[in-house]
Amino acid sequence: MIVKRGCVVTHSVAQEWGIGKVTEVNEIRATIQFNDGMIRKISSSHFTSLQPADPASYLPPVEKVPVAKARAPRAVSTKPKKAKKLVEAVPVV
Numbered sequence: 534m535i536v537k538r539g540c541v542v543t544h545s546v547a548q549e550w551g552i553g554k555v556t557e558v559n560e561i562r563a564t565i566q567f568n569d570g571m572i573r574k575i576s577s578s579h580f581t582s583l584q585p586a587d588p589a590s591y592l593p594p595v596e597k598v599p600v601a602k603a604r605a606p607r608a609v610s611t612k613p614k615k616a617k618k619l620v621e622a623v624p625v626v
Contacts, residue, residue: 534583536563543586544575552591570594 536542540555542565551568558564562574563583568591575583 534580534585536580536583541586541588541591542583545582545584552586554591554593566594568592568594 534542536555536558538555538558541552542555543552544550544567549569550571550573553565553567553573556564556566556572560577562576563580564572564574566572
């Protein structure tokens, strides 16, 4: 199979990955984003394991929205605060 950017493929050995879309290709490997959410780099020696798939069957993985983590409230000290000592200015004579 000729692998080009934008092609929709499936891996004949790893069916559990689902359908993937080729995002980058060079002489050494192809980068493919699969339905399971993983981006995998397939070596050119394994291109024979890739089979063409129906483009309508590819569903891009759902992007996860980062959730703001709840922070614990700051601990309140039980010790009384120390009063700062004020040093009075002594006039120089």
